[in-house]
Amino acid sequence: MKLAITGGAGFIGSNLAEELSKDNEIIIVDDLSTGKMENIAKHFDQTLLKFELNIKFVKGSVTDLNLLKEIFKDCDYVFHQAAIPSVPRSIKDPIASNNANINGTLNVLVAAKDSSVKKVIYASSSSVYGDTPELPKREDMAANPKSPYAVTKLMGEYYCDVFKEVYGLKTISLRYFNVYGPRQDPYSDYAAVIPRFIHRVLENKPPVIYGDGQQTRDFTFVKDVVRANVLAAKSDATGVYNSANGNRISINELADMIMKLMGKKLKPIHDAPRKGDVMHSLGDISKAKKVLGYEPRYSLEEGLRETIGWLSGLAV
Secondary structure (H helix, E strand, O other), X not given: OEEEEEOOOOHHHHHHHHHHOOOOEEEEEEOOOOOOHHHHHHHEEOOOOEEOOOEEEEEOOOOOHHHHHHHOOOOOEEEEOOOOXXXXXXXXXXXXXXXXXXXXXXXXXXXXXXXXXXXXXEEEEHHHHOOOOOOOEOOOOOOOOOOHHHHHXXXXXXXXXXXXXXXXXXXXXXXXXXXXXXXOOOOOOOOOHHHHHHHHHHOOOOOEEEOOOOOEEOOEEHHHHHHHHHHHHHXXXXXXXXXOOOOOEEHXXXXXXXXXXXXXXXXXXXXXXXXOOOOEOOEOOHHHHHHHOOOOOOXXXXXXXXXHHHHHHHHO
């Protein structure tokens, strides 16, 4: 099949491209604002100076509707991963997040509709649940976004539902819960907690924890998220589904686990809590199991070992 991946040079998008390119023709569209060419370098032939025959890369933005219409011609499925993916970044610049995440998603849906794409698989976020006290978070719970980023992801879900109802475009939204793994950037000011912790420990620096560290998260290994996307495309299902591990751990416990796996003993530094962060997160994956056949295959320890190995290779 012919598949388009927006944000395909990013952390999750590049892992998805690697899996899907085994049996399909892939078009990656990415403006490289957060994605990186090195994430898809393994598919680039340095001798011939071009990508593998079944992979095409287009540098461009989801804010360019005409470009998307051209790219999506004859595409069977669109995996919409492109976004500005940070809560703190959205708080600092909500307009940029709105343009990329809401306007960009609307453009993807319009281009997919006009190109008769079979289905759009949309990357949403567990942040849409906000700080609702009930755990685990179920898809039928009321949304309660606490950051501009969370608002943009929820609006994307609403647009997906509307395009399904009004235009007959099949859409499915996957609410990602704290995805981590190889190719996640440890250097950015907005780096996620796991690569940030590992990077600091590799430099013999203690992890920096925002707040008291009692906040909990449901960390999901990127290969499980990739499989959720594949299952979502294959299924006739539409609507919203959690893509989670189904277990939670406190940030204090996470820091201890990472240091133990890396053979280091460092006393974490505690800093002020960050605005927009929720206190507890845990995903109910029973709906995804029943409808999509999704079940995570990686424990947190297994995923951390792979991630530590990859980041250790970068540090060499």
